[in-house]
Amino acid sequence: MKHCRHELVLAGAWLALAAGISLVNPAFLSLANLFDLLKAGVVTGILALAVLIVLVSGGIDISFTAIAAFAMYASCRVLVAAGSTDGAVAGMLLATAIGAGLGMVNALFIGALRLPTLIVTLGTAGLFRGCLLAFVGTGIINNLPAGLIRLSRWQLFRQTSAGGETIGLSAAVLALAAVAVGVAVLLQRTVTGRSIHALGGSAGAAERIGIRTVRLQCFIYTVVGALAGLAGILHAITMRNANPFDLVGAELTVIAAVVLGGADVFGGRGTVTGTLLGVFLLVTLNNSLILLGVPTYWQRVWIGAIILISVAVSARNRRAAASPREEAPAIGTPSQ
Amino acid sequence: MLGPARLVTMMKSKTLHAPLLALLCGLFPAGCRKAPAPPSETTPAQRRFTIATVVKLDGIAWFNRMQEGVRRFAGETGHDCFQLGPPRADAALQVQLIEDLISQGVDAICVVPFSVEALEPVLKKARRQGIVVVAHEASNLVSTDLIIEPFDNAAYGAHLMDHLARYMGETGEFAVFVGSLTSKSHNQWIDAALARQQAAHPQMKPVRDRIEEYDDQNTAYQKTLELLKAFPALKGIQGSASTTAAGAGLAVEERGLQHQVNVVGSGLVSQCRQYLESGSVKLISFWDPADAGYVMNRLAVRLLESRPVTEGDDLGVEGYRRLRRDPGRTNLFYGSAWVDVTTNNMAQYPF
């Protein structure tokens, strides 16, 4: 299968990168570093899995970071205003629900009014962010409820060295693992998942075989909103504050990670494994610049060059794997 | 789908472009170049001035606090004072805002430039139209009537380094952060800090060149985690942006290294309280943005009333009780407004 091969290439690329970095700085291979990389990938990873669902369905969403920021900030404000003392479960549920609600706004325009996904989400992204900052608030919330702080301190495999240095794996990776399994089951093992693939392959054909596309799209964008909301509250938990200016601006990088992971911007194709590999490739790249000793002034050049090399290699590989008839769509993308 | 027929009609209708663009050029004439300032028939002391304060970014804690000072001044004096800032951290948007203010015809603009160089032409334009310009955090700005700095940038950066050296016991490795490589003041602070370290604290050693954290707390956190792995003997971090202390503090606390690693930097108490309490951030330094906003507006009114500002002036606000004039520039003034905060005095600064 072509998909497998692309994922193998990605895994190989990651291993090559990891080997290169460890040669320069063996500290890369420390348990602490691997834990840090996993944690750094949680929020981006969940957002990327949300984007994967949209891309497979043949759409594009760039409002997901605005939804995540809105859900994060609004839910934290509600919890603080309500004088919540714990707020761990309530915060997660509330943020996910707010995210789902905003996702439904997208669903209304895209599913019910049948409008192009990029245009709608470009509009709602501005609308959500503008409303958040103009009407909900702009100040950073530093006094998060105790339950959220407790979650941020929750670590697995925690160990403390003699010098007092503590390392541990943030429990937030459990959320990423759960979402990854959930999205994989949804896309590969359910009728809904098959329908999403069919919709992305050809909307017209999907309708002809009896898929209720309006309902399906409403489902997709609501789920994406909910996942974005969850990612938002996890970001607040990680940072121990809720800053409404955070998250927005990362949308292009997240979409790039998913596309790098092998998802087709024309829809119909993309896997959870590929997406996670794409995310961790970028996270590793971004979080090894100091270990590698790349001078600060050269970091952007370095990141740009590595992105270009890895996408060029994977594009070549996919071209070689694809039959000549499939070669053509390599340029076009409805995404932004 | 777009058929060829449709393309042809589209090509035919291209004739519409020319009139549309001609209309455009007619609609936006450069017009009256020198708008005369409204004649003031009343005596200067009675005039109510309209003063706009333009900040780097709308809505963040720092400038929300500045707005309190602007409002306080408006309330005390009755002038029409308001604050605006761009919705995203981008110099281009600040230029546009000032363009809009010029055409609106305000009496004075108080500005905290995102990028000093980028604002020169638009502020020059403002002054040509008789608008008084007062700037803050912009010691190298040319097109301005007056600059009021909270302190001398070099002294500020050096004093943070002195604190860091004290916490580190004068020895060991440290790292320095800037919000962005393009930020003038952050780089001035770090330049001065490194110069002071070489001169006065020779046993200390910077581990690498200045690290950029894009004014983002998450990036500061991730970069600090990486530093702690790359340089296990690291003993100190000096931050510049208000996001560094909180981000670095979080990383140090998570690793349980607050007894080894000392974080000092700019920051607000609200952002750093939990890390000051846990000891992962040792000291933060800042100047009160509310006072800066208040003082800028006060100076603008002074200039509008043609009353000169001189060395030693008292502006009636703590930190600006004795203005110091720069020896090289007659319109550049310094206060002495920085405040160092540790767990001992953080209760006094509830913002």
Added chain:
Amino acid sequence: MPWRPSATLRLLVLCILLATAMTLLNPGRFLTARNLASMGFQFPELGLFALAVSLSLITGGIDLSVVSTANLAGILAALVLTRMIPDTAGSGQVLGWVLAAGGLALIIGAGGGLVNGLLITRLGVTPILATLGTMQLYLGLALVITRGPAVSGCPELFLKLGAGTLLGIPVPLLVFAIAALGVAAVLGNTVFGLELHLIGTSEKAARFAGVPVDRAIVRTYVLSGLIASLAGLLMVARTNSAKADYGASYLLQAVLVAVLGGVDPRGGSGTVRGVVLALLSLQFVSSGFSLLRWNQFTKEAAWGGLLLLVITAPALLRLSSRRRPSTDSRG
């Protein structure tokens, strides 16, 4: 199909409605010669970026590197203008240097576009990934060249490009008008323009029809880079400085303007007049809200809302017409 010939009319109505609303909300302040002139200086930069992005969108791709390209070109031009001109240079010599700097910027812009085009056609990288990578790369090169701080201090002659007027019209506006007419002519009157629309509509069909797809795509991105470098020159001339990260917020705004102006992000259609009208609409909102001293974040919300309004109007009409019993068999 959401975009019909009436799209231009709809945008024109929107534009006039917004201008009227802002005039009524700001009596005596919005519709003044001074404010109109101020707007005429403000929107050309964003307008050029919107034109550049529209071109790539019409082919079904996207150019995310426009702002980085502009800054890189602007920085190199600014370096020539601030470092190379001897103090003793006469005005004729200065003019020569200004032209050289402008030429260098355009070459950088075209080169940046060429790299994008080759990545997309030769290596088969999807445009979003290719231009996201070069966006970082060009920004990075700009940082390496400048080490961060702005390059400033250009000769007066060059600054006229950003602040001067010709026959009472702001020069930046003239630059934009010429570029817009040029792009309109390319899209409407040339074989190349036809090829772009065909590629955007169906690349496969275009290939089978014998369109030199790869060559046309490379040219598109070169043109996009050229327009971006023009915007870069305007930014330098307007601010008398060049900086690696100036104008970063223009990128998504440019996509917004293009899409609001009726450029179909799936490729195949889009007009310059739509983009111009969308640009004016957003500028009216932006300046009007500033005059009203409204919170600046309401601008972003309003822009998003406008986009949704413009695309929803025909969809709602279609829904209501579908509900009516009719013999129309569409849908």
